[in-house]
Amino acid sequence: DAKTTQPNSMxxxxxxxVHLPCNHSTISGTDYIHWYRQxxxxxxxxxxxxxxxxxxxxMASLAIAEDRKSSTLILHRATLRDAAVYYCxxxxxxxxxxxxxxxxxxxxxxxxx
Amino acid sequence: xxxxTQSPKYLFRKEGQNVTLSCEQNxxxxxxxxxxxxxxxxxxxxxxxxxxxxFQKGDIAEGYSVSREKKESFPLTVTSAQKNxxxxxxxxxxxxxxxxxxxxxGPGTRLTVL
Numbered sequence: 001d002a003k004t005t006q007p008n009s010m011x012x013x014x015x016x017x018v019h020l021p022c023n024h025s026t027i028s029g030t031d032y033i034h035w036y037r038q039x040x041x042x043x044x045x046x047x048x049x050x051x052x053x054x055x056x057x058x059m060a061s062l063a064i065a066e067d068r069k070s071s072t073l074i075l076h077r078a079t080l081r082d083a084a085v086y087y088c089x090x091x092x093x094x095x096x097x098x099x100x101x102x103x104x105x106x107x108x109x110x111x112x113x
Numbered sequence: 114x115x116x117x118t119q120s121p122k123y124l125f126r127k128e129g130q131n132v133t134l135s136c137e138q139n140x141x142x143x144x145x146x147x148x149x150x151x152x153x154x155x156x157x158x159x160x161x162x163x164x165x166x167x168f169q170k171g172d173i174a175e176g177y178s179v180s181r182e183k184k185e186s187f188p189l190t191v192t193s194a195q196k197n198x199x200x201x202x203x204x205x206x207x208x209x210x211x212x213x214x215x216x217x218x219g220p221g222t223r224l225t226v227l
Binding site: 032036041042043044045046049087098099100101102103104105106 | 117144146148153154155156157158161163169171201203205207209213214215216217218219220221
């Protein structure tokens with residue numbers, strides 16, 4: 001599985017936008033980019049995923065670079081409840097028959113009131 | 114409500130004992146997974162199962178065993194052969210039907226070896 005690189009930690013102020021970067025320079029043409037987040041002492045939850053085009057959902061937006069070697073998760077207005085560890089994960093479509101995810105260490109987001 | 118349940122939430126074990134962690138899902142998902150998480154680290158895959166009566170080792174299967182006798186259930190046994198079992202254990206499931214399928218996670222079991 002291709003590797004992702006994320007900053008260990010980031011800080012944000014409440015109600016401000018947050019941009020969480022992820023580098024995946026070895027991504028293959030068919031790898032999907034996934035984001036999950038894990039609140040303290042809970043299991044991870046799905047945030048968003050994309051392949052080539054930017055994606056939006058109720059939780060966040062995903063901006064994917066044109067060469068697909070990096071992506072950015074955007075939280076439009078951070079709240080205290082968004083304080084979590086955010087994981088950027090690549091999963092090849094060939095693993096759709098197993099659904100396996102490979103987690104890195106993620107980015108710990110702190111949100112200040 | 115549909116979801117994944119794990120029990121117990123906290124588990125204490127003496128050295129040399131086997132313990133079994135429960136994971137049940139009522140989402141009709143095909144695949145189920147067990148992960149281990151150590152403090153400040155990401156999740157590591159222990160075992161996974163795509164179908165009843167079949168399962169595969171993940172990256173850190175040594176000292177663990179699983180069974181998948183029913184679609185809804187995927188219990189994990191931490192054996193005495195696991196040298197450092199104190200960790201947070203997470204169970205997940207997903208559908209393997211066509212299209213993108215996110216993984217749904219349970220609330221986790223925190224295992225402490227005394």
